[in-house]
Amino acid sequence: QVQLVESGGGEMQPGESMTLTCTASGATGSIHTIAWFREAPGRNREFVAGMSWLDNEAYYPPLSGKGRFTISRGKNTLYLHIESLKSEDAAVYFCARSPFAAHVALTPGHFDDWGQGTQVAVSP
Numbered sequence: 001q002v003q004l005v006e007s008g009g010g011e012m013q014p015g016e017s018m019t020l021t022c023t024a025s026g027a028t029g030s031i032h033t034i035a036w037f038r039e040a041p042g043r044n045r046e047f048v049a050g051m052s053w054l055d056n057e058a059y060y061p062p063l064s065g066k067g068r069f070t071i072s073r074g075k076n077t078l079y080l081h082i083e084s085l086k087s088e089d090a091a092v093y094f095c096a097r098s099p100f101a102a103h104v105a106l107t108p109g110h111f112d113d114w115g116q117g118t119q120v121a122v123s124p
Contacts, residue, residue, distance in 0.1 A: 035098065037111075096108070
């Protein structure tokens, strides 16, 4: 099993940028794909960006694309950089691990291990 811990959330103002961090531990050798999701009040959990753990290939939602989000990783960390924050970016951001290959893993059902989430608030 893989343990995932997110950090870096907080209260931000529109137009600011921020980077969220996910630290992975445990059976990190079993990770195929790792990704960021977000969940705003009253909305479904939404795929934001993902990455193949082995070759660091990033992928983004097919319809909306990369947009203002950039996913990257370190040795056992995953980052999500968000440019020019908007009010609609306010959500709890989760890191998750999938046994499926990248580009296939796009919905929460494809992911087995989840972090506890980090809250991002955006207000003037």
